[in-house]
Amino acid sequence: MEKPYAIGIDIGGTNTIFGVVDKRGHIINQGSIKTGTYKEINDYISNLSASVQEIIDQVGGSSSIKGIGVGAPNGNFFTGCIEFAPNLPWKGVIPLAQMLTDKLNVPVALTNDANAAAIGEMTYGAARGMKDFIVITLGTGVGSGIVINGQLVYGHDGFAGELGHTTIIPGGRVCGCGKKGCLETYTSATGVARTAKEYLQTRKEPSLLRELDLETIESKDVYDAAVKGDKLALEIFEYTGKLLGESFADFVAFSSPEAIILFGGLSKSGKFIFDPVRKHMEENMLPIYRNKIKLLMSELKESDAAVLGASALGWEVKDY
Amino acid sequence: MEKPYAIGIDIGGTNTIFGVVDKRGHIINQGSIKTGTYKEINDYISNLSASVQEIIDQVGGSSSIKGIGVGAPNGNFFTGCIEFAPNLPWKGVIPLAQMLTDKLNVPVALTNDANAAAIGEMTYGAARGMKDFIVITLGTGVGSGIVINGQLVYGHDGFAGELGHTTIIPGGRVCGCGKKGCLETYTSATGVARTAKEYLQTRKEPSLLRELDLETIESKDVYDAAVKGDKLALEIFEYTGKLLGESFADFVAFSSPEAIILFGGLSKSGKFIFDPVRKHMEENMLPIYRNKIKLLMSELKESDAAVLGASALGWEVKDY
Numbered sequence: 001m002e003k004p005y006a007i008g009i010d011i012g013g014t015n016t017i018f019g020v021v022d023k024r025g026h027i028i029n030q031g032s033i034k035t036g037t038y039k040e041i042n043d044y045i046s047n048l049s050a051s052v053q054e055i056i057d058q059v060g061g062s063s064s065i066k067g068i069g070v071g072a073p074n075g076n077f078f079t080g081c082i083e084f085a086p087n088l089p090w091k092g093v094i095p096l097a098q099m100l101t102d103k104l105n106v107p108v109a110l111t112n113d114a115n116a117a118a119i120g121e122m123t124y125g126a127a128r129g130m131k132d133f134i135v136i137t138l139g140t141g142v143g144s145g146i147v148i149n150g151q152l153v154y155g156h157d158g159f160a161g162e163l164g165h166t167t168i169i170p171g172g173r174v175c176g177c178g179k180k181g182c183l184e185t186y187t188s189a190t191g192v193a194r195t196a197k198e199y200l201q202t203r204k205e206p207s208l209l210r211e212l213d214l215e216t217i218e219s220k221d222v223y224d225a226a227v228k229g230d231k232l233a234l235e236i237f238e239y240t241g242k243l244l245g246e247s248f249a250d251f252v253a254f255s256s257p258e259a260i261i262l263f264g265g266l267s268k269s270g271k272f273i274f275d276p277v278r279k280h281m282e283e284n285m286l287p288i289y290r291n292k293i294k295l296l297m298s299e300l301k302e303s304d305a306a307v308l309g310a311s312a313l314g315w316e317v318k319d320y
Numbered sequence: 321m322e323k324p325y326a327i328g329i330d331i332g333g334t335n336t337i338f339g340v341v342d343k344r345g346h347i348i349n350q351g352s353i354k355t356g357t358y359k360e361i362n363d364y365i366s367n368l369s370a371s372v373q374e375i376i377d378q379v380g381g382s383s384s385i386k387g388i389g390v391g392a393p394n395g396n397f398f399t400g401c402i403e404f405a406p407n408l409p410w411k412g413v414i415p416l417a418q419m420l421t422d423k424l425n426v427p428v429a430l431t432n433d434a435n436a437a438a439i440g441e442m443t444y445g446a447a448r449g450m451k452d453f454i455v456i457t458l459g460t461g462v463g464s465g466i467v468i469n470g471q472l473v474y475g476h477d478g479f480a481g482e483l484g485h486t487t488i489i490p491g492g493r494v495c496g497c498g499k500k501g502c503l504e505t506y507t508s509a510t511g512v513a514r515t516a517k518e519y520l521q522t523r524k525e526p527s528l529l530r531e532l533d534l535e536t537i538e539s540k541d542v543y544d545a546a547v548k549g550d551k552l553a554l555e556i557f558e559y560t561g562k563l564l565g566e567s568f569a570d571f572v573a574f575s576s577p578e579a580i581i582l583f584g585g586l587s588k589s590g591k592f593i594f595d596p597v598r599k600h601m602e603e604n605m606l607p608i609y610r611n612k613i614k615l616l617m618s619e620l621k622e623s624d625a626a627v628l629g630a631s632a633l634g635w636e637v638k639d640y
Contacts, residue, residue: 130476155452155575162573162606163573170489179604249487253485254466254473254575255466256475258476284487288477
């Protein structure tokens with residue numbers, strides 16, 4: 001009999017959330033534990049396994065589960081290991097997929113969060129039926145999941161799809177990765193806040209943003225000001241969208257996708273971000289690509305997206 | 321019985337060359353016609369078919385031929401059409417694959433020259449056994465053929481892999497495509513000559529290149545001067561390699577290939593181009609990619625490469 005459920009586990013620096021998902025993308029039941037509480041990886045795995053076992057038992061035991069998909073920072077699909085993740089409590093290389101399989105006796109596949117988002121869009125979201133698309137996650141950082149010929153692109157070593165670390169301004173802002181001018185330093189939520197601070201310090205015009213404490217300004221504040229028609233806030237979105245659009249034009253020259261899908265925080269700024277992205281993407285593309293590449297918003301419900309994305313990978317794991 | 325031969329046809333603006341190739345990449349016999357002579361596509365197809373039929377008959381007729389692969393500017397794999405090629409005599413959309421199949425009764429597949437080069441490297445050259453690599457062709461223009469998971473990347477519309485038209489210097493040199501700052505405008509043979517002219521006009525230091533007519537300087541002249549230790553010529557290579565290396569770092573962030581393979585004219589400048597490319601590529605890559613991505617020279621013999629590349633596609637065509 002075909003197994004009716006997959007498990008999705010999303011490992012974040014603060015929380016680990018997980019759920020049982022059916023084929024149509026409904027989360028049947030779910031749970032969470034605090035990632036940061038477990039300084040020892042063995043304690044973490046024991047507690048996570050026990051909690052996941054509970055929700056498995058609620059749907060009839062492991063014989064109902066096709067597979068477990070895990071999204072985690074620096075998750076390597078090929079090795080099943082989390083490798084040197086800066087924001088997790090455990091150092092070095094963690095063979096997470098193997099450790100979970102040993103405890104739960106269900107096959108486990110692991111990838112990073114942006115790849116999980118891409119598989120989620122393909123399975124349940126905006127990319128259903130598409131074989132060539134790119135998901136760009138705009139959050140604290142900028143991530144990407146690339147699908148070509150219906151397959152997620154892992155590259156020869158499992159680390160493909162780091163489009164947040166392509167260079168958009170040579171010699172530009174210093175990035176956490178050690179490089180300069182990475183797309184992420186301008187177009188992540190943090191990057192937008194950085195732009196806001198720069199604009200407020202180097203320009204003279206009035207802005208609603210001047211009423212806020214310069215040090216604690218967030219991208220959400222820029223959005224709120226833009227909604228009220230604040231000119232400086234709109235210019236910040238225009239600048240952010242320009243850089244994203246220019247980058248997208250280069251990504252299109254690589255894989256000529258049917259669509260680019262925006263996922264996460266900043267993508268919810270709607271027309272403030274979509275309009276300038278579309279304009280500058282079209283202006284910077286070769287004529288053969290113009291007016292052909294869709295620019296879409298994620299169709300995964302925000303609160304469920306991480307678990308859904310990870311669970312989508314669970315459908316694809318092989319039985320061992 | 322397995323069919324022992326494939327045909328490769330390379331359509332250039334001046335000449336069309338073709339040959340019968342065996343599985344090990346030996347060209348058994350070959351021929352050519354003058355592309356530019358035929359203003360009417362029907363005349364061209366008639367003459368090309370007659371000439372190709374001759375070499376087919378020499379190896380035992382069409383029952384010995386697995387397929388015909390064609391490399392042509394703006395060749396679209398999905399449609400089998402040459403679409404709006406600026407350097408060929410025929411306007412609009414030419415259903416070349418269908419026209420040739422009708423005449424020769426052998427299945428025909430078509431793609432652009434850079435894609436043909438990539439399939440050629442995978443079948444007979446430097447990429448044998450690789451599943452993830454990128455071929456960059458450095459000629460009059462800059463082209464690319466991208467292989468991921470053992471498959472050539474065509475994109476949703478057949479036009480993927482135009483890496484020569486990614487932006488390396490925002491607002492930079494005007495490109496034939498209508499954009500500004502494309503990689504091609506700096507790192508093609510023409511781009512190198514353009515750099516040489518700029519350097520000679522804006523700088524004062526002595527150089528062997530000053531003995532030449534500024535208007536007719538070619539990339540080959542820069543190479544000859546570099547071989548003699550000319551400092552300005554070496555700086556031109558350093559600058560060209562820097563831009564290529566920076567671009568390659570971004571390409572790696574996309575597909576994390578096992579290797580990037582340089583093909584065509586400029587790639588034969590050896591260490592003058594490879595050393596700066598390698599240095600700047602490594603400096604601009606994320607730490608996870610460093611010292612892992614091979615930078616290789618094409619292993620297809622120059623005079624045979626175009627026919628071999630196209631023929632490699634001939635092995636992959638489906639019987640209808």
